[in-house]
Amino acid sequence: MSRSTDPGHFFQTDAFESTRARRAAKSGNKNGNPIVLQSKILSVTSDPFSSSSIYIAESAGCVRKVNVETRDTKTVYRGPAAPVTSVAIGGHAGAIVFAGCWDKDIWSWDRESRAVDRKYKGHSDFVKAILFARIGGKDCIISGGADSKIMVWDTATGERLHTLRDKSDTMMALQDLAIDLEDSNADEIILVSSSSDPHIRRWRISLASASQILDTVEAPAAQNNAVRDTILEHETSVYKLLFSGDDEDSDLWTASADGTAKCLSRAKNWNTEETYTHGDYVRAVVVTSQWVITAGRDEDVKIWDKSTGKLWHIYEGHYEEVTGLVLLGGEKSVVSVSIDGTIRTWGLERAALEKAIKEREDKMKGKVKEEKVQVKKSLLTEEEEAELAELMDED
Template identity: 80%
Template sequence: MSRSTDPGHFFQTDASESTRARRAAKSGNKNGNPLVLQSKILSVIPDPFSSKSIYIAESAGCVRKVNLETRDSKTVYRGPTAPVTSVAIGGHGGATVFAGCWDKDIWSWDRESRAVERKYKGHSDFVKVIICATIGGKDCLISGGAESKIIVWDTATGERLHALRDKSDTMMALQDLALDPEDSTTSEVVLVSSSSDPQIRRWRISLSSWSQIFDAAQTAPTQSQPIRDTILEHETSVYRVLFSGEDEDNDLWTASADGTAKCLSRAKGWSTEDSYTHGDYVRAVAVTSDWVITAGRDEDVKVWDRSTGKLWHVYEGHYEEVTGLVLLDEKAVISVSIDGTVRTWGLGKIDLDKARTEREAKQKGEVKEEKVKPKKSLLTEEEEAELAELMDSD
């Protein structure tokens, strides 16, 4: 017996029906020159070998390479039958594409041939985030799972080198991982992790051992500096951690479900230097020398003036939650979304001034949006509901 996936065939509350109608009305816009794909995009990374390409993780169970210049999206890495949550490029010479998956495994492919290679098994729940690192001259993979475990792998052999757990065993589902470029050395790396609790943790990892780092919190000059187990600057889940490279001190940037993105100062013991109130769950943050860009559940991409901290412009176009941001030099930012689109937004002064003028005209009813037909999702109604529940449970 066939099953309908039309939302109109299911009981819905007034609120859900209103949301569905709003998204349907918004779904055809051409803002950000959308590249429309057939499944939800759960994460994105830049292509380390081309400033014109990105790699995305899709709910359809694949990794896709997208050339933003030619708009070619035909390079696809297939194998998983469950949604892919994260993607990384690494291995010897960056020859391997890795993907974290709902099936609890980490898949890998030869980057050129797209042939499936090794699967890394060790997580007991879905793999949320993966990154690549070189530790003591060895190519490694570091993964974080929904069961709150961080695993360090030897990519060449598949051997599990370490399994990291918080000493209090209170760490929740992993959300993001980042390598500290300032404190890492050739023999060991310093890893920053965020999770579904508000705590940000730091780890020191070598080939032979690992340890959790405990920091001295910044206090008044007349007080002693207490040791704290974690960095606690947010009120709830921290979805994104990154070192921008735009700061002389390589400060830590964060995005949280408390509705804010923050710059945590290295010089001040990782206390908050700047805070940007996006207003809803912030899933992604990107930083240039002039701008701070935030995006998340409210579907908007917001551009903040870094020198003043004030909101400069709001890019509207996505009609579902934005899940990732990637910078193209400092001239544009790429956003990806649950709505299955990849969109490009200008960050140059001319682009931003034009966008602000057009937005003001649209708000006055002087401009009509161009429409583009969205593609139908490949997920069933049950799978759509499961994915929505997963996103909300974060």
């Protein structure tokens, strides 16, 4: 006997039905000039060789290179039979494409030929985040998994150099990794990690050793200086980490499930400098010299004035959670990706933003007029209107 997969054939809550109807109505919009794909997009990274291209990780088990300007989506790296969660470009002259996968492995491909290269096996759960780094003259890939472990790999040999885990042995899925370039050098890097708990951890990694950094911070006068094991500025999971700012004084930007994105000041020992209240889970944050851009579960891409902290504009278009942001064209635009399977591009130059703001204001005015008309129409039922029309005819 055949079975229906149509959600309309099953019992659903009113809230679910309302959300499904809203998304269905919203799915056809052309805001952000969408490039439509057939699977959910779980993460994105920029192409170091092209200012108009990006690499995306798809739930269909592949990595795809997309040229946003030409809309070319034909370059695909295949192999995994499970969703790909993260992507990085590295190796000698950026010749390798790396991807973290739900199958617990890290996959790699030759960037030009797209042939599968090496697989790195060691995690006991999903690989959630990866990044490429050069340590002591070696090319390395660093991975973070849902098994709460960080692993450092020699890309040339496939050897696992280090396995790191919080000293408390607390189980928390790794969410993101970032390298503090300002405090790193040729022989060792300073890695920052975030997890499904609110703590941000720092690690010192060289070829010979790897350890968690415990900072000494000032405590109240009645106490001796205390050791702060982690950076704790959020209330719950931290999904995104980003170093941005002046080359000599870059701050740490974060995005969290507590509904905020924050700037953690290097000068203030990673205490909060600015808070941007997005309003729902924040999955991504990018920063320019003028703007802070946030996005997440509420489907919106929000543009904040970096100098004042005020919300400048909201780009609407996605109809499912936004999973990643990346800047293109020297900060002229921002690209957003979503589990709705679309890639959308939004202008960041003043002229583009002013045009978008005016269009949004005109749209809102139109909605207000439409609501007023609907209120007038709703004063009589259909039966009462028919009866009134009949009376008018008699007159």
